[in-house]
Amino acid sequence: MHVVKEGLEEDSLWDSEFIRQHDVAGPRYTSYPTALQFHEEFTHEDYLGAVGRSNESRMPLSLYVHLPFCASLCYYCACNKVITQSDEKKRRYLDALIKEIRMKSRDFDQGRPVYQMHWGGGTPTYFNEAELTELWFEIGRHFHLVDSERGEYSIEIDPRTMTADKLGLLKGLGFNRISLGIQDFDRKVQEAINRVQPFQQIEELMMASRNYQFRSVNFDLIYGLPYQSVASVRDTINRVIELSPDRISLFNYAHLPQRFKSQGLLPEEALPLVEEKLQILCAASNQLIDAGYVYIGMDHFAKPTDELAVAQAEGNLHRNFQGYTTFKDADLVGLGVSSISLINNVYCQNTKSITEYQGLMEKGDSPITAGVLLSTDDEIRRAVIMSLLCQNWLVPSQIEEQYGIVFGEYFFNEIRGLNCFVEEGLLARQGGVYNVTSKGRLVIRKICMLFDIYLPQHMKDGTRFSRVL
Ligand code: SF4
Known part of the structure; x- marks a missing residue:
């Protein structure tokens, strides 16, 4: 599907006051989950x-x-x-x-x-x-x-x-x-x-x-x-x-x-x-x-x-x-100590200990010690987050087509959050497409976090995430 980005400012002027207001600690989403x-x-x-x-x-x-x-x-x-x-x-x-x-x-x-x-x-x-x-x-x-x-x-x-x-x-x-x-x-x-x-x-x-x-x-x-x-x-x-x-x-x-x-x-x-x-x-x-x-x-x-x-x-x-x-x-x-693989719908990681890694390899055992099998929900949310992060847009019809869901029903709660971001000027909604504005791109993880179903638990556990600052 071809989507034209409209209404976005060409330049992205960094505004310290804006970042101060909107920056939140959160994951960097090199993976989801x-x-x-x-x-x-x-x-x-x-x-x-x-x-x-x-x-x-x-x-x-x-x-x-x-x-x-x-x-x-x-x-x-x-x-x-x-x-x-x-x-x-x-x-x-x-x-x-x-x-x-x-x-x-x-x-x-x-x-x-x-x-x-x-x-x-x-x-x-x-x-x-x-x-x-x-x-x-x-x-x-x-x-x-x-x-x-x-x-x-x-x-x-x-x-x-x-x-x-x-x-x-x-x-x-x-x-x-x-x-x-x-x-x-x-x-x-x-x-x-x-x-x-x-x-x-x-x-x-x-x-x-x-x-x-x-x-x-x-x-x-x-x-x-x-x-x-x-x-x-x-x-x-x-x-x-x-x-x-x-x-x-x-x-x-x-x-x-x-x-x-x-x-x-x-x-x-x-x-x-x-x-x-x-x-x-x-x-x-x-x-x-x-x-x-x-x-x-x-x-x-x-x-x-x-x-x-x-x-x-x-x-x-x-x-x-x-x-x-x-x-x-x-x-x-992924090859080598601590490296992460993404194979089909699985993330898996080699041991982070170099001693253990070498010991396992010398015995001919698998070095993988942790991982996660993605559910369909994980895959849908990952597609949304990656689209926001990489393409700076979210096209609900694309997600519907790809995963056979009705976006408005599936993300009923998240849509309220998206609308708030529109009001705050982080997103612009045009023709059923959410475009991330130049300002929104400066604090993009805040928008992505809306779709992270695991975040509330990590926040409760006191996990420390990085911020822009
Ligand atoms: S100590 Fe860290 S930053 Fe310095 S060269 Fe090694 S990996 Fe890079």
Whole structure:
């Protein structure tokens, strides 16, 4: 069904007063249901059932590979990672990962094409050239990776572990997208977070990435770090614009030292206060938009010519655990410690403990320790939430057609909420379609939360979700 977006403002001007009024703590919906619904009663038979249905569907595959090691600790980090200098530890993990690749690849029909693969961490590029090559070829031997022209192959890069030559190797292997962890260019901020990487180093990598013709370069930036101010972040964004990455992710730093011990090493007195953080976010976002970037949603910006922006304009954008993507119809196979798979109507996750993961793989057992089988209601709600997040609209007739429901009856209670959002200016209703307005996009999770049936229970349990601030 072709839907024309009408009545939406072209630009998305960030308004601090508006965000202050409407921002709520809530899930980021890289999945629905969220990982909070994964449970340990999920069995290997549940997984095999999903794989069987997936093989029948003959849908393409997407791979996520988790490489958890880092050379040193960035104090703000909340990722599942292991700091080590030991080559032996990395080798033992790589051996376990290769076993999992061989084991899981046998579950899926040979010949199912892989159109998308992402290596995340930790620091994937902390592995040396020989190890990265070995891993790529091991995956290529067991899964059918389509050629680099048609596939989307991306990797997260810590610039401190990267050289122009190593970048050439990645391109030679088949990666065509890279994501650089920048965070902030200010030296004082970099020292405070224990991640010093000179501008010149990034500049050289950018030149190399252009020479090697990577299809897309993403920068990860963070706001809310110690010593950041509106002025200092403006300088960082100016330098980012100068380097001209295709995509930018601007993440909120959430200070939770009780949960993530290393965050206690940050100079707390130097953290920007909530009001200043809000000013930083709005100023930085407006600066990116003035420079020609398009706000995709949920922390992400892209050049209008980038595939993400084009896919969003055409109504073909999707979202998974890696964020936004242009691939919809693929089952996601997670490989490595803590990785999550989405296979047919099942989410399942490998153990988060590296010791347990390696032990299971050495015995040849399944590393999956939690998951959830989606009900039809989960699938309907997921379709609604993903449409709001990715396409910035909700077309009830599409949902009715897809799931054989009467939207007004099925979502009788939610419709009242939608109408309130229309009154508040977060949505615009036209011809039976709810379009998310430019303002609504700034607080999109508030709209999505209306359809999350599990949220009231999590709120009652006191689960802490992130906010924009
Ligand atoms: S390199 Fe990335 S994963 Fe590793 S400690 Fe730093 S932020 Fe965390």
